[in-house]
Amino acid sequence: MKMLIYGLITGIAFGFLLQKGRVLRYDKQLGALLFKDMTIIKFMLSSVLVGMVGIYLLVDLELAKLSIKTTLLGGNIIGGLIFGIGWGLLGYCPGTSAGALAEGRWDALWGIIGMLVGAAVYAEAFPLMKQTVLTWGDFGKITLPGILGINHWVVIAIVVIAGLLLFSFFEKKNL
Amino acid sequence: MADLSTNDGGWSPYLAGGLSGIVSILSVWIAGHFLGASTTFVRTVGLLEDFISPERVAQMEYFIKTTPKIDWQWMFVVGIFIGALIAALSSKSFKWQGLPDLWQKRFGSKSQGKRAVFAFTGGAIAMYGARLADG
Numbered sequence: 210m211k212m213l214i215y216g217l218i219t220g221i222a223f224g225f226l227l228q229k230g231r232v233l234r235y236d237k238q239l240g241a242l243l244f245k246d247m248t249i250i251k252f253m254l255s256s257v258l259v260g261m262v263g264i265y266l267l268v269d270l271e272l273a274k275l276s277i278k279t280t281l282l283g284g285n286i287i288g289g290l291i292f293g294i295g296w297g298l299l300g301y302c303p304g305t306s307a308g309a310l311a312e313g314r315w316d317a318l319w320g321i322i323g324m325l326v327g328a329a330v331y332a333e334a335f336p337l338m339k340q341t342v343l344t345w346g347d348f349g350k351i352t353l354p355g356i357l358g359i360n361h362w363v364v365i366a367i368v369v370i371a372g373l374l375l376f377s378f379f380e381k382k383n384l
Numbered sequence: 385m386a387d388l389s390t391n392d393g394g395w396s397p398y399l400a401g402g403l404s405g406i407v408s409i410l411s412v413w414i415a416g417h418f419l420g421a422s423t424t425f426v427r428t429v430g431l432l433e434d435f436i437s438p439e440r441v442a443q444m445e446y447f448i449k450t451t452p453k454i455d456w457q458w459m460f461v462v463g464i465f466i467g468a469l470i471a472a473l474s475s476k477s478f479k480w481q482g483l484p485d486l487w488q489k490r491f492g493s494k495s496q497g498k499r500a501v502f503a504f505t506g507g508a509i510a511m512y513g514a515r516l517a518d519g
Contacts, residue, residue: 215415216456220463222407223419227464228471230400231392235484252401259405264412273412278518288517295510298502300484303514304421306507307461308468313480316487319500323507328425329433330508331515335446338516376398 224308227252233308235300235316242297247384251376258372265361275352282346284338299323393475417456422514424461426450 227233232249240246267273296302299320301309306324309317331338354361394400408419430452434441441447472478483491483499491498 212415212417212456213454213459215411216417216459217463217466219407219411219415219417219419220460220465221467221470222463223404223460224464224467224469225471226400226404226407226467228468228477229395229475230397230404231394232397232400233468236486239486248397251397252404255398255401256405256408259402260408263405263409267409267413273416276418281518285517288513288515288519291513292510292517292519293513295506295508295513298506299510300487300503300506302421303425303511304461304464307421307465311465311468312472313478314482314484315480316482316484316499316503319503320507323504324425324511325429325432326504327508327511328515329429331512332426332430332444332446334512335444339445342516
């Protein structure tokens, strides 16, 4: 029960910020895919950079554990490409579709129904996927600091600097 | 430095994004949960199918792995709806719109049917890909 309330509160805070950042809209999502408006990239990458530093601090202080997903090239690459096609057609992603609907963009409802159908189809196809795509290129639970054999703060510093350079490029180009 | 607000009353995506990073840190710290949304669609459709045919759902490998139930992430997605609603209503940026501006510019203002087909198909394809990539 406590977890459900944590989930609800976290969602309310996150949904509020998604709307304030104006990233829920079709025009913003398509804008990024067309390389014309990088608002959603700025939002996502800012969130990732801040989250990365904070969560690794928690891990170092032994206050949290990472939840590393398996690097599975078959699933990651093919799934990513399929996701991109669908995302470009819909113009909302799974999390933001709920927020887009809340903002009054009711075409997101078609997307939500479609996503439920997609999930149902995947559940049917899972046994086949498990024997095929999900066996290709399994690298296990790897991380960049792990395979490079260097301290994670070196990787974090490089990613933060690269992110800030990308931001300054966006601002220069008025994207 | 970029402005901290946009011309339509929104916040800078750097500010809103950075704050959402803090939300994710607090979530991992306090609840031990990383943010995500797509598993919720699996659980929801599992709950719907369970309503129709519980015997079948109980045998399906994917629903054994991802149990149809209301969990932290399910409430997180509900929360996104509520939070976005609060932000939109309190800033008067709520807009009842079935055809996005950019879409209308390309396909015209009478393309509701086409939008429904594109959005539905796109949603189904996107979710299949997201699950395959374990995203």
